[in-house]
Amino acid sequence: MSYMESITIKVESNLAKEIDKAMEPDYSTKTEFIREAIRDKLNAIRKQRAIYELRKYFGKAKTKTTRLEERKSREKAGRELAKEFGIELK
Secondary structure, X not given: OOOOOOOOOOOOHHHHHHHHHHHOOOOOOHHHHHHHHHHHHHHHHHHHXXXXXXXXXXXXXXXXXXXXXXXXXXXXXXXXXXXXXXXXXX
């Protein structure tokens, strides 16, 4: 069983009204809505950091590769990242 920590936040009344409108009919409470919004934000941050890490190594290969090898490598890396982040590719 995981312990839930309480966090209190204050938001402008306009933002609270926007939350009320946006959460209908999918969420029964603001807590559910905000909890999911936080999860989505954390996932976006993780994706952004992963992309940053990948870009650091772009073009760092010490051996020459063909365009086909590069494409296959990019596709493989893309599939692995998509799987890691729960993105379904077609």
